[in-house]
Amino acid sequence: MNNLSLTLISIGLTIAVYLGAKWLSVRVASPFTTPVLTATVVIITILHFMGVSYEQYTLAKDWMTFLLGPATVALAVPMYQNRQVIMENLIPALFGLSIGTISTIISAVWFSKALGLSETIQATSAVKAVTTPVAIETVTLVGGDPALAAAFVVIAGVFGAILAPMILTLTKISDPFSRGLGIGTISHVIGTTQAVREGPIQGAVSSMAMGCAAILTSVILPWLYPLIQL
Template sequence: MNISMSSLTFISIILTIIVYLGARWLSIRVLSPFTTPVLTATIVIILALHLMGISYEQYTPAKEWMTFLLGPATVALAVPMYHNRDVIMEKLFPALFGLIIGTISTIISAVWLSKALGLSDTIQATSTVKAVTTPVAIEAVLLVGGDPSLAAAFVIIAGLFGAILAPLILTITKISDPFSRGLGIGTVSHVIGTSQAVKEGPIQGAVSSMAMGCAAILTSIILPWLYPIIQL
C-alpha cells in the first residue's frame, strides 16, 4: 500500500473511531456481554487491517496517539465517583476489605494456575498484574521480573473476559446489589470491565472506577512481598 506514514496514521485513527462508534451503536441495540464495544471493535479492526495489508508496526503510530487519550479518559471516571460519593463513603471500609481480599486472591490464583499449566517463571510473574490497568501493570510487573509487553496483552485479555463474563456470573450467583456488582467488576477487570459496569448504572460505574484505582494501588504495594512467598 503506497501511502505516506502520516496519511496512514490519519486513516488508521479515523478507521478506529468509525469502527468503535459502530461497536457502541451495536452494543446499545443488542444488549449482550458479547457486544461489548472493546471486543467487537477489536475484532473488526484486526480484520480490517489484515484486509488492507496494514501491519501492526504501521498501525503503531495511530495507536500511540489514541493511547495518549487514555489518561484524560481515565481521569473522567472521577465524575461518576464524585456524583455517587455518599454511597461510596457509606460502604468504604467493607469495600476496602473486599478489595484487599480480591487483589490477593487474583495474584495467588494467577500464579497457581500458571504453575499448574507448567508455564515459565516469566509468564507466572507477568500473570500477577492481569487485573490492573495497563499503565500500572507495565510498571508493577518489573518488580517481579515479568515482561511488560506480555503484561499489556494479559491485561487486555483479562479485561475482555471480565467485561463479557463478570456481569453474567454475578447474575447467575444472584448478586444484584449495584455496589457489589461494581466492586467485583472493577477489582478484576479494570477499565474495560468498568466500561461495562457504567452501562449497568451510575452506581456500578462509580464503584467500579473506585475499585479499579484502589486495586492498582494495592497490587503495586502487595505484589513485591507476596510474589516471593507464593513462589516458595
C-alpha cells in the same frame, strides 16, 4: 504509504470502528456486544486483510494509549457523584477489594505456573486485572513484559465484562454496590464500562474498585510475587 499516513489512517479507522461498536452496543444490549470486544475483533480483521502488521500499527496504538491516563482519571466524576454511598460502605468494600486483588494475583501466577509457562508470562499475568497504564509500569518491577501485559489486560477486561455480570446474576448477587465492586476489582476499565451500563452506583463503585485495585497491586506486587514463587 509512509509511517505518518499509515498511523493517521490507523487512528481514524480505530475511532470509526469503535463508534460503530458503541452504536451496536446501544442497539443490542448484551455483554457480548461490549464495544472493546467487537471493535477489537473488527480492527484485527481489517488490519489482517489490509496486510498491516502489529509493528506497523504500534505507533498509532502508542498515541491512543497515551490518552488512557486522562480517560481513566475522568472516571472520578461518577465516584464523586455517588461519594456518599461509597463512604457508607467503605470499610467492607476495601476488605473485599483487598481479598479480591490478592486472590487475582496469586491465582493468575499459580495457574500460569501449573501450565508450565515461562517466568516472564507468570510475572506478566499477575497484573492482568489492573488498568493498562498501571500494568505497563508495574509489571517491570517483577520482570514481566509490558507489551504482553497490555494484551493480558485487554483479554482479562473483555472476559470480565462478558462473564462477571452473568456470574453475578447466576449467583443471585443483585446489590448494585456489590456488583460494581466485583466487576471493577477484576476487570478494570473495560469491566467498568459494562458496570456503568448497569447503573450509576455500579459504575461509581466499579471506578473506585478499579483505582484502588491498581494502587494496591502497585504496592504489594513487588513483595508478594517473590513469595508466590517460593
